[in-house]
Amino acid sequence: MSQPPVLISEADIQKRVAELAEEISRDYQDKDDVVLIGVLKGSFIFLADLSRRLTIPRTIEFIAVSSYGNGSVQSGAVRLVMDVRGNIEGRHVLIVEDIVDTGHTLSYLIGMLRSHGPASIRTCTLLHKAERAEVDVKIDYVGFGIGDEWVVGYGLDYAEQNRTLPYIGNVEPTDR
Numbered sequence: 001m002s003q004p005p006v007l008i009s010e011a012d013i014q015k016r017v018a019e020l021a022e023e024i025s026r027d028y029q030d031k032d033d034v035v036l037i038g039v040l041k042g043s044f045i046f047l048a049d050l051s052r053r054l055t056i057p058r059t060i061e062f063i064a065v066s067s068y069g070n071g072s073v074q075s076g077a078v079r080l081v082m083d084v085r086g087n088i089e090g091r092h093v094l095i096v097e098d099i100v101d102t103g104h105t106l107s108y109l110i111g112m113l114r115s116h117g118p119a120s121i122r123t124c125t126l127l128h129k130a131e132r133a134e135v136d137v138k139i140d141y142v143g144f145g146i147g148d149e150w151v152v153g154y155g156l157d158y159a160e161q162n163r164t165l166p167y168i169g170n171v172e173p174t175d176r
């Protein structure tokens with residue numbers, strides 16, 4: 001099977017992840033605890049690389065939501081599939097997303113996690129499709145802005161394929 005064309009190379013991703021880690025480490029340097037919450041499944045590789053480059057004390061949690069079917073067509077409301085296991089009350093939370101598209105998922109997550117009473121919530125996404133935004137949601141750290149296209153690789157899939165590509169590529173979904 002042919003590989004998707006490269007949109008963002010492995011080298012460019014690694015360089016940007018290092019820059020984000022530096023910025024986050026600087027912003028949280030006076031905090032003694034930051035909980036990174038990775039949004040499954042798409043953020044698992046980004047979270048692994050980002051978290052290992054941070055120079056501040058951090059712990060890792062995961063949360064799982066579903067907002068799409070098995071392809072690229074939005075199925076409607078965001079649904080919580082797995083909540084965080086650890087207690088985040090009074091702690092500094094950084095949500096780590098793979099991609100923000102319409103913003104519904106991130107907006108839902110912020111509201112949901114806020115109800116757990118954290119000291120603060122910030123958001124970080126590797127990719128942002130600004131032109132597709134439907135809700136106004138604050139993103140504190142953005143890796144790359146991209147256009148309205150379906151991307152795969154570095155954790156992101158199309159129908160569960162291509163998650164482990166080392167780069168971000170684009171595919172032509174057959175269901176859009």
Ligand code: 5GP
Pocket residue numbers: 042067068097098099100101102103104105106149150151152156157158
């Ligand atoms: P939103 O709620 O912002 O519309 O969508 C966020 C979720 O949609 C992401 O976490 C991701 O699962 C999925 N998504 C949106 N655009 C893309 C894309 O181009 N590629 C992949 N693989 N997932 C996407």
